[in-house]
Amino acid sequence: MYEETEYRSYNCNSCILIHTMQIQQQSNIFLRVYRFYGDGFRRMTVGKTLWKIIFIKLIVMFGVLKLFFFPDFLATNFNTDKERADYVLNELTRSVQQDFFITQKNPQKDSTKGVEE
Amino acid sequence: MIENFDLTMVNWARAQFALTALYHWIFVPLTLGITWIIAFYHTIYYRTGSEEWKNLTRFWMTLFGINFAIGVATGIILEFEFGTNWSNYSWMVGDIFGAPLAIEGIFAFFLEATFFAVMFFGWNRVSKKFHLFSTWMVAIGSNLSAVWILVANAWMQRPVGQVFNPDSARFEMNNFAEVVFNPIAVSKFTHTTSSSMLFASLFIISISSWYLLKGRHEKMARRSIMVAAVFGLVSSAFVGFTGDEAAYEVAQHQPMKLAAMEGLYKGEEGAGIVLMGMVDSDKKIGDDQDGLSFKIKIPGILSLLANRSSGSFVPGIEDLVYGNPDHKIMGVDDKIVKGKIALTQLDAYKKASKNGDTAAATAALTMFQANKEYLGYGFLTKPEEAVPPVGLTFNAFHLMVALGTVFPLVFLAFLYFSWKDTLKEQKWLLKGGTVMVFLGLFAHWSGWIVAEVGRQPWAIQDLLPVTVARTNLTAGTVATTFFMFLILFTLLLIAEVSIMLRQINIGPKEVSE
Ligand code: HEM
Numbered sequence: 001m002y003e004e005t006e007y008r009s010y011n012c013n014s015c016i017l018i019h020t021m022q023i024q025q026q027s028n029i030f031l032r033v034y035r036f037y038g039d040g041f042r043r044m045t046v047g048k049t050l051w052k053i054i055f056i057k058l059i060v061m062f063g064v065l066k067l068f069f070f071p072d073f074l075a076t077n078f079n080t081d082k083e084r085a086d087y088v089l090n091e092l093t094r095s096v097q098q099d100f101f102i103t104q105k106n107p108q109k110d111s112t113k114g115v116e117e
Numbered sequence: 118m119i120e121n122f123d124l125t126m127v128n129w130a131r132a133q134f135a136l137t138a139l140y141h142w143i144f145v146p147l148t149l150g151i152t153w154i155i156a157f158y159h160t161i162y163y164r165t166g167s168e169e170w171k172n173l174t175r176f177w178m179t180l181f182g183i184n185f186a187i188g189v190a191t192g193i194i195l196e197f198e199f200g201t202n203w204s205n206y207s208w209m210v211g212d213i214f215g216a217p218l219a220i221e222g223i224f225a226f227f228l229e230a231t232f233f234a235v236m237f238f239g240w241n242r243v244s245k246k247f248h249l250f251s252t253w254m255v256a257i258g259s260n261l262s263a264v265w266i267l268v269a270n271a272w273m274q275r276p277v278g279q280v281f282n283p284d285s286a287r288f289e290m291n292n293f294a295e296v297v298f299n300p301i302a303v304s305k306f307t308h309t310t311s312s313s314m315l316f317a318s319l320f321i322i323s324i325s326s327w328y329l330l331k332g333r334h335e336k337m338a339r340r341s342i343m344v345a346a347v348f349g350l351v352s353s354a355f356v357g358f359t360g361d362e363a364a365y366e367v368a369q370h371q372p373m374k375l376a377a378m379e380g381l382y383k384g385e386e387g388a389g390i391v392l393m394g395m396v397d398s399d400k401k402i403g404d405d406q407d408g409l410s411f412k413i414k415i416p417g418i419l420s421l422l423a424n425r426s427s428g429s430f431v432p433g434i435e436d437l438v439y440g441n442p443d444h445k446i447m448g449v450d451d452k453i454v455k456g457k458i459a460l461t462q463l464d465a466y467k468k469a470s471k472n473g474d475t476a477a478a479t480a481a482l483t484m485f486q487a488n489k490e491y492l493g494y495g496f497l498t499k500p501e502e503a504v505p506p507v508g509l510t511f512n513a514f515h516l517m518v519a520l521g522t523v524f525p526l527v528f529l530a531f532l533y534f535s536w537k538d539t540l541k542e543q544k545w546l547l548k549g550g551t552v553m554v555f556l557g558l559f560a561h562w563s564g565w566i567v568a569e570v571g572r573q574p575w576a577i578q579d580l581l582p583v584t585v586a587r588t589n590l591t592a593g594t595v596a597t598t599f600f601m602f603l604i605l606f607t608l609l610l611i612a613e614v615s616i617m618l619r620q621i622n623i624g625p626k627e628v629s630e
Contacts, residue, residue: 036242036243037238039238039242040234040242043238046182047182047237050182050183050186050187053186053187053612054186054189057190058190061190061194065194065197066197069201069597069598069601070200071201072201072204073200073201073588073590074200074204074208075200081285084208085284085285085287088209088286089283089463091585091589092205092460092463093463093464093467095495095496096461096464097464
């Protein structure tokens with residue numbers, strides 16, 4: 001890594017040089033991060049088995065379960081949000097459309113019949 | 118209405134959700150809790166520089182890593198289920214939770230990609246300070262990533278900060294702060310995180326007890342126990358405090374759930390809390406039976422906990438079902454009437470809007486708004502349908518609280534004998550210690566059973582019953598995927614347990630990341 005002190009020690013006025021150094025510094029950071037992860041993964045012992053399990057799990061979940069068994073019902077059966085909203089509204093009001101409401105054993109319910117009409 | 122739906126499908130979908138949620142909840146509390154304890158172990162290593170504390174920290178980190186890897190993404194399955202089995206519900210709440218849950222997912226990804234990596238790979242490769250900082254960030258971040266899902270769950274218990282849009286059939290958020298600072302969300306988050314810390318302490322105590330019984334890694338085991346017992350004791354106090362807060366919120370906003378938790382059918386002033394009891398399975402709502410075939414009660418305490426006043430009235434199931442004018446409690450029958458008005462007016466509004474009849478649409482909307490808080494009751498056919506399964510709720514609540522009382526005693530015993538330096542001689546305690554992790558899990562599962570079964574028949578309290586929240590699918594479809602999940606999760610659990618057992622068998626020194 002290029003520490004800031006090192007960088008100043010050039011004490012140079014050339015913009016080009018500074019620019020080159022900045023690029024170098026950046027690429028070194030990326031390189032270091034890359035090496036950090038790379039070495040970390042390489043040195044793993046238990047971790048290797050765990051990563052295999054993670055990948056198999058994700059493939060089963062997204063490649064099999066989601067794809068074949070868990071379609072998003074509203075997303076796959078309707079094209080627009082308007083259609084979806086209408087469908088759900090219809091589901092909500094299905095009972096009153098079918099006149100389930102007129103099961104008036106309870107006299108209190110009679111008072112609401114007017115509202116329905 | 119309810120008999121109009123295919124109840125078998127709903128029950129399969131419920132069973133599937135319960136199965137996946139309970140399996141998922143094996144991995145989550147351990148992740149939430151153990152990251153804090155690891156951060157403490159790491160801090161001790163940072164301060165002492167002792168290699169033993171370093172090995173100890175790395176060992177528990179490895180077990181955490183196994184749990185995390187096996188558990189990661191198991192929660193996504195719940196989201197699959199929302200879209201497939203509970204599409205009406207998903208649509209209706211999409212506006213409130215879609216974006217925050219997505220943000221949470223992205224946040225969790227970046228957290229895991231950065232701080233998790235530094236925590237596991239950072240030994241001798243980054244500065245000690247930054248390494249420790251990363252470990253703490255993992256603890257903080259993991260717990261923060263549970264916020265939104267718990268806020269969502271709290272919203273289902275008490276749907277605040279929303280307005281129902283009759284055109285889009287969606288609940289839309291109109292007050293972000295009310296949703297986030299919903300008191301139920303606060304108690305849920307604090308209760309969940311503190312009980313997860315408690316669970317992680319039990320996990321460490323169980324494994325360390327086993328080492329002591331086997332005479333292996335004794336120094337590490339004793340040190341682990343010391344920190345875990347202190348941690349467990351402190352978190353037990355938080356669990357009790359936040360549990361009390363949770364019960365208070367339930368009493369205020371879900372009185373039916375509270376009545377079921379306590380098997381209280383007939384309301385009382387100065388109501389007692391059931392210390393021990395058994396639900397009478399022959400009890401029918403409205404008959405003369407008490408509801409509990411045997412009970413030991415402490416008078417006044419339930420009133421005190423529910424209303425912060427020992428003489429106050431706590432409504433029973435029958436007061437809530439049939440109404441109690443003396444205490445200004447509206448019966449479910451009346452709520453059903455109002456709910457049906459709301460539904461009828463929603464339908465009228467829909468038709469009037471379609472026909473371009475603005476006056477009729479406005480009138481219907483006004484009427485709908487006046488009754489919308491009872492919307493869900495419009496789907497019920499008889500008042501008794503508003504009662505959750507009492508036996509399950511009661512037993513789960515009492516098991517959770519009983520265990521919540523035993524755990525601090527266990528931590529105290531471990532601390533006492535650690536302090537006396539005679540822990541190894543206490544075989545009875547060590548043997549008991551090895552099963553504590555399972556009891557902790559039962560306490561967690563019981564907690565979720567109380568929260569979710571106790572809320573039935575509602576998906577969203579008072580607004581949407583589960584029978585309407587679901588998708589119109591056949592029972593067979595859901596039953597098939599139920600068994601697929603059962604197999605998948607069982608395999609994952611076997612993988613977790615076997616990899617963990619192998620690692621425990623290797624012990625701390627040989628462990629690498
Ligand atoms: C010590 C006494 C305890 C009390 C008074 C208590 C109280 C409660 C209450 C009232 C709920 C339901 C909240 C709702 O429906 O919204 C709940 C849920 C829960 N409890 Fe407890 N609890 C106690 C101990 C424990 C223990 C020991 C654990 C686990 C180690 C635990 C874990 C949970 C979990 C995971 C939930 C579900 C999440 C939630 O709703 O907060 N509780 N508890």
